[in-house]
Amino acid sequence: MARLVIVGSLALDTVKTPFGEVKDALGGAATFSSYAASFFSRPSIVGVVGNDFPQQHLRLLQQRGIDVSGVAIEKGGKTFRWSGYYEYDMNEAKTVSTDLGVFASFSPRLPDGYKAADYVFLANIDPELQMQVLSQIKKPKLALLDTMNYWINNKRRQLLEVIGKVDILLLNDSEARQLFETPNLVKAAAAALKLGPKHIIIKKGEHGALLFSNGSHFSAPSYPLETIRDPTGCGDSFAGALIGYLAGKGGSGEKDLRKAMIYGSVVASFNAEDFGLERMKRLTMPEIEKRYEEFESIRKF
Amino acid sequence: MARLVIVGSLALDTVKTPFGEVKDALGGAATFSSYAASFFSRPSIVGVVGNDFPQQHLRLLQQRGIDVSGVAIEKGGKTFRWSGYYEYDMNEAKTVSTDLGVFASFSPRLPDGYKAADYVFLANIDPELQMQVLSQIKKPKLALLDTMNYWINNKRRQLLEVIGKVDILLLNDSEARQLFETPNLVKAAAAALKLGPKHIIIKKGEHGALLFSNGSHFSAPSYPLETIRDPTGCGDSFAGALIGYLAGKGGSGEKDLRKAMIYGSVVASFNAEDFGLERMKRLTMPEIEKRYEEFESIRKF
Numbered sequence: 001m002a003r004l005v006i007v008g009s010l011a012l013d014t015v016k017t018p019f020g021e022v023k024d025a026l027g028g029a030a031t032f033s034s035y036a037a038s039f040f041s042r043p044s045i046v047g048v049v050g051n052d053f054p055q056q057h058l059r060l061l062q063q064r065g066i067d068v069s070g071v072a073i074e075k076g077g078k079t080f081r082w083s084g085y086y087e088y089d090m091n092e093a094k095t096v097s098t099d100l101g102v103f104a105s106f107s108p109r110l111p112d113g114y115k116a117a118d119y120v121f122l123a124n125i126d127p128e129l130q131m132q133v134l135s136q137i138k139k140p141k142l143a144l145l146d147t148m149n150y151w152i153n154n155k156r157r158q159l160l161e162v163i164g165k166v167d168i169l170l171l172n173d174s175e176a177r178q179l180f181e182t183p184n185l186v187k188a189a190a191a192a193l194k195l196g197p198k199h200i201i202i203k204k205g206e207h208g209a210l211l212f213s214n215g216s217h218f219s220a221p222s223y224p225l226e227t228i229r230d231p232t233g234c235g236d237s238f239a240g241a242l243i244g245y246l247a248g249k250g251g252s253g254e255k256d257l258r259k260a261m262i263y264g265s266v267v268a269s270f271n272a273e274d275f276g277l278e279r280m281k282r283l284t285m286p287e288i289e290k291r292y293e294e295f296e297s298i299r300k301f
Numbered sequence: 302m303a304r305l306v307i308v309g310s311l312a313l314d315t316v317k318t319p320f321g322e323v324k325d326a327l328g329g330a331a332t333f334s335s336y337a338a339s340f341f342s343r344p345s346i347v348g349v350v351g352n353d354f355p356q357q358h359l360r361l362l363q364q365r366g367i368d369v370s371g372v373a374i375e376k377g378g379k380t381f382r383w384s385g386y387y388e389y390d391m392n393e394a395k396t397v398s399t400d401l402g403v404f405a406s407f408s409p410r411l412p413d414g415y416k417a418a419d420y421v422f423l424a425n426i427d428p429e430l431q432m433q434v435l436s437q438i439k440k441p442k443l444a445l446l447d448t449m450n451y452w453i454n455n456k457r458r459q460l461l462e463v464i465g466k467v468d469i470l471l472l473n474d475s476e477a478r479q480l481f482e483t484p485n486l487v488k489a490a491a492a493a494l495k496l497g498p499k500h501i502i503i504k505k506g507e508h509g510a511l512l513f514s515n516g517s518h519f520s521a522p523s524y525p526l527e528t529i530r531d532p533t534g535c536g537d538s539f540a541g542a543l544i545g546y547l548a549g550k551g552g553s554g555e556k557d558l559r560k561a562m563i564y565g566s567v568v569a570s571f572n573a574e575d576f577g578l579e580r581m582k583r584l585t586m587p588e589i590e591k592r593y594e595e596f597e598s599i600r601k602f
Contacts (some may be wrong), residue, residue, distance in 0.1 A: 150370035207508035301559035
């Protein structure tokens with residue numbers, strides 16, 4: 001199995017939706033994505049927490065075979081906290097507060113064992129930190145990068161620089177429109193491919209996801225969920241399952257990528273069914289395979 | 302070939318988009334849908350125009366094999382006119398003015414030859430007129446109904462009544478959410494199926510379309526267009542090609558319906574490439590078949 005490194009936030013999330021709420025629940029991009037990846041491979045994570053971070057959270061990740069030796073624990077520091085809510089339509093998270101805590105001064109240093117990674121997922125953090133992590137990895141076979149509107153607005157130059165170094169750029173549709181200054185996703189994708197990546201994946205929430213490569217295009221549907229309790233972490237679960245599948249299989253071609261996007265969609269759809277990590281914690285491989293088959297059936301014509 | 306009857310508006314459209322404008326161009330739901338259907342079958346249309354309606358417009362439809370004997374010409378009346386524009390993102394038509402003209406007092410009477418129709422498309426008009434048309438058709442094999450937010454707001458009772466009489470309900474996503482008072486499309490579809498139709502198709506514009514039947518679900522992707530010049534009539538082209546394909550083939554099952562939705566998506570994607578009917582006027586069957594194959598390739602995994 002190829003080695004997979006994921007860098008991103010470990011967080012304590014306070015979330016309210018029309019279906020309930022949680023306070024200081026385990027969250028963060030590295031958490032959701034590594035948990036999702038762990039169904040397919042054994043990821044190693046890089047991040048930082050304060051000493052207010054419950055030990056049981058790290059144990060939970062370790063029990064899934066996730067290597068947490070790259071998670072720094074800052075004594076006297078506070079763990080990154082996000083608080084937000086979703087309204088009735090569940091489409092968009094509204095942020096109440098963000099407290100970077102120990103992430104404000106984070107300077108990632110990778111354990112030696114991480115530096116030979118084949119697969120890297122640079123989850124949504126400061127593009128300068130993404131670059132620091134990427135530059136410590138000797139010869140990655142495939143690097144995937146996610147970002148968000150905050151970095152597009154505040155660190156555009158640094159973001160474009162790190163995009164130029166990765167194989168796959170992952171964005172949601174509004175971010176793609178914003179970064180490439182066009183409402184047309186086909187034009188946005190063409191502009192992204194010019195920056196260097198071989199592929200761009202555009203996430204469209206409940207409308208699925210698009211993959212653009214040079215000269216080809218793939219459209220992944222979303223799964224029609226009757227009950228969405230909490231969409232927090234769906235984008236990260238999608239990315240984690242996607243790169244986890246690729247790392248588990250050792251693949252990086254267009255064909256593998258298409259299958260990886262469906263596995264990503266499957267795990268993300270489960271993630272939305274309950275708060276925080278709750279649904280993934282009870283998720284099984286047979287459930288994943290069954291829903292993967294349903295994704296085949298809903299698009300056959 | 303099974304007989305197909307379409308009822309809906311014939312209009313003169315004044316449209317402005319970031320890519321140009323047209324004044325008093327041939328438009329209307331019956332026009333776009335019958336033209337799209339004519340690639341697959343020979344539709345007959347029901348509608349009304351004023352004597353300001355250029356004769357050449359009816360000749361254009363006749364040249365496509367469309368039977369226009371059900372189009373009444375009201376002497377001294379004015380043809381239905383719609384004026385609108387699209388902004389940069391091309392997602393939603395903004396209406397400047399609507400002048401119903403002869404449609405305000407229209408009472409459709411079908412020529413005898415129409416009454417034995419097997420396939421009926423009740424395009425977006427007053428649900429009371431839709432009911433009048435449907436009740437004049439002896440034994441339709443398949444009836445498809447489209448509507449819009451205006452009728453949901455103003456003739457809800459009559460709309461629900463005619464929905465109960467058709468086989469397939471066609472709506473866009475915001476209309477489905479509005480009519481069934483839920484943000485969740487799966488729940489909206491379940492509510493629609495309870496009213497009587499065997500299928501509900503939810504159009505999502507650039508995100509494709511969904512088909513819900515009892516116990517099954519199909520997700521049709523959209524075609525990634527780099528140039529969209531005028532989206533007017535795309536929903537009607539989709540519906541017209543869909544029912545035209547079914548009528549041409551004599552089909553009505555789930556499998557035929559899935560293929561019909563792809564043909565609908567193909568023709569609608571071409572329609573957006575130019576103003577009014579311009580793109581459809583130069584469209585050929587080999588182009589349609591080629592893009593149909595592309596739809597297969599963009600969803601293979």
